[in-house]
Amino acid sequence: MLSNLSATVEQFEQAKSRLSTLKNDPGNEVKLKIYALFKQATQGPCNTPKPGMLDFVNKVKWDAWKSLGSISQDKARQQYCDLVGSLVAAEGGSSAQVAAQPAGSEATYETLLVTTEDNITTIKLNRPTKKNAITTEMYNDIVAALEQAAKDDSVLTVFTGAGDFYCSGNDLSNFTKIPEGGVELMAKQAGDLLRNYVNAYIDFPKPLVAVVNGPAVGIAVTALGLFDLVYATEKATFHTPFSQLGQSPEACSSYTFPKIMGVAKASEMLLFNKKLTATQACELGLVTEVFPESSFQMEVWSRLKAYAKLPPNSLALSKQLIRSTEKDRLHAVNDAEVERLVERWTSDECFNAIMSFFQAKSKL
Amino acid sequence: MLSNLSATVEQFEQAKSRLSTLKNDPGNEVKLKIYALFKQATQGPCNTPKPGMLDFVNKVKWDAWKSLGSISQDKARQQYCDLVGSLVAAEGGSSAQVAAQPAGSEATYETLLVTTEDNITTIKLNRPTKKNAITTEMYNDIVAALEQAAKDDSVLTVFTGAGDFYCSGNDLSNFTKIPEGGVELMAKQAGDLLRNYVNAYIDFPKPLVAVVNGPAVGIAVTALGLFDLVYATEKATFHTPFSQLGQSPEACSSYTFPKIMGVAKASEMLLFNKKLTATQACELGLVTEVFPESSFQMEVWSRLKAYAKLPPNSLALSKQLIRSTEKDRLHAVNDAEVERLVERWTSDECFNAIMSFFQAKSKL
């Protein structure tokens, strides 16, 4: 697939008509973005006078349009197609007919967009209406995508999320499908899945970059300790509410977090559920750099494209050197964490905590 | 013991009369606090007009009273009783007759207050007139208190100090009682004591919290690397003057400090005696968070009480997971540090340095 990077007018028209087929309301924030991209794509940058203070609705829409600044109509059309495509795909439709695909090769997954372009393979969680919560299927798909990325010709591999969330972590509804073998079997299977998932990060041989485009929760946060670079928008947050749910840390965070920030800071997150801002996470060393939301994607991608031109073997071997001194330890930590979590998942304490979570949620 | 949290009027009256039995002057700072608590307990918050600029004594007393803000008369009465009780106890008297004990169980130690309340076991160093310096007896008592706390029903264990100091570290007069076996025997016994003491922290199975209410020196600082949370008042300081005394680091700080802050920062403290402010210690990751002195106790305890309601097994197992990856190493480091210190304690270099310390002190 070597299509043009920007969406054709045809694809744009398709996206418009596809929008009306959505079964679920994507929410005000997404709708405003769709509105703004449409205006930018068809009329260019916002030049109309600012609505009056009391004209609330038009003020909000005007703000959304204005916030796109001077991005080109081509780019707005492209982003419009991407956004509509991801919404349709998230409802089980195929995004292929709508989204203008980035150039390069692409594997096909249900709720994952994997593309390779400019020497960069990007794995994008694509379940925005569920805040990119990771289902059992997605765990397996991400492992497959990482294995593929390890073998392809790309220099960097990037992990990010579609929509406003980076990833809300493990989809707790994974725990509601109890198999015939009962809770013990479910816990064992979930443990095997988790061990595999984390091993895929530990063993990944190329530089791995997280582009944290919004809030991150649970395993989406803990796995960051296994990334080589973590770029975050200022509106990203980092939250690991394990003890609230009667659980314990995973993805080697019981080892990587104290190593990165010291136990006194790590315990606040891993034991006592403290939610960090992007700036706090950067000061503690979990995040490499924080960017303003308005220029986040532009700044990060221009930097990554420059990095992807560096000598690839030098990058991969340097990364492996850094990780080699602790690889055995990371595997051992992963095993110990999984073992503990399997116990937790079959405990009354954990069961009651998760039940409370669902009850509180259903009351909202 | 399930008494009421606040002191009864009777206990308050007892405390007042007990105050006059003190043999030693507790110093101006403590006396001002007693004055302020008495005013607050009997008249409520300070509403009298501020004394004139030149009325120094009354200005200082007014400031002390005013600094108590709007704490209730009950609470002031309670704190008054606690403070007088700790002063009397420090002189060898029994505090039991005076202090209004917090609700919950309580073990009895000479210079240690151990209480359990709201799922929190608190171990409070109670030798305020000696800045909570740790005697041989106190080392053993703390080990016993930690062993007890590990087994009781509490969720968190808190370590703190009575009065204005957190802890001034090892009581150097421990070195002045040379046993019949000579310096070698003293050093060996001190080494055994130290090894046991540090092991009690390494092996502690529940979340361990330091509430650093004032300056911390020596082993009171180095042991912080073995705590899970460290909350400090802004007036706390952190000082490890080992080389000045011809000694070397202990409590695993030769391993935990470089891990937390890097060797370039750790050496400044452990080799070159740099004293840190609370803010500096927080930036380096030794301290979790710093609080204003005026709200320190209130903010910290309301937070700890909330933490103590989290699922206890999840907390304990998560803490153990974090420490398990380095427990063997911590024991090995403890052994190596103790071995080195035992050599140090019998060296001329150390002997001369400690002698200089006592001579300088006697000249003050």
Next chain:
Amino acid sequence: MLSNLSATVEQFEQAKSRLSTLKNDPGNEVKLKIYALFKQATQGPCNTPKPGMLDFVNKVKWDAWKSLGSISQDKARQQYCDLVGSLVAAEGGSSAQVAAQPAGSEATYETLLVTTEDNITTIKLNRPTKKNAITTEMYNDIVAALEQAAKDDSVLTVFTGAGDFYCSGNDLSNFTKIPEGGVELMAKQAGDLLRNYVNAYIDFPKPLVAVVNGPAVGIAVTALGLFDLVYATEKATFHTPFSQLGQSPEACSSYTFPKIMGVAKASEMLLFNKKLTATQACELGLVTEVFPESSFQMEVWSRLKAYAKLPPNSLALSKQLIRSTEKDRLHAVNDAEVERLVERWTSDECFNAIMSFFQAKSKL
């Protein structure tokens, strides 16, 4: 050798005449410094009126003189002699006839000044016209100097650079002298040299201090992870452009940097060539403290002289205790890094990257 610290008038006169024998132009920056020191040495602090805005040349010269503040004529004379001496020495002449040597013992090396004074042995890179880039000979000389310092009576060992640079790292012209055995032999020899060099830091038994007087590049940066204290002037920078040159990290930085600052920050430097300011390096824990350029030498040396009066055994044993827990690991990391680099040096990727470097340089 117990000569006076300041240069005699005779030495000053010698230096003046020696200056005219220089074969290479030392560059404008160095020439301005020589001018300023000469003025200060002969006329004292600059009191002449500031030249007009448009009198560019005299303005720059006046600035240089003024920047010396109120340092004494003696001191200026001394610095003048040192600077001229280092320039002459760098051209292969003997500095002995010119520079007023600091008091204390001194070993003799071609492009290294090694002195012992006030219990401090100082190893100063002395190749300012080449930004103190390290040649094959200098690697061996530094190892010899460290072995000597380990055995002498000094308490601290200090590493620093002459002129405006701390050290620009490995002299890439080391790679242009291909021996008869071809590139493989050259790579093997360079690997052996590097392994020895780094081992000398790992095994060094006394506190090791870096006085980073200007920009640091490559191995001069990575080796900082093996120092106990790192003091930097505000104008120092820290740059490790390994992947740009098709290479990989050395001096145990693949282990020490992630330990000090976390992988997310370390990768930015070691993989993606980010250059840090002194303040950034200090925030990440690579640097102990940053000083204003104007008072850098004065503040650092007065502090080091105070440290050098502390009990020497206590300092050395404390340092060894801190490093002992990771010494075996550091040796293993050094071996792994060298092995990887030897492969790199014989790779086409690295060869092409270095060729590009030289081509770009020759065009300037």
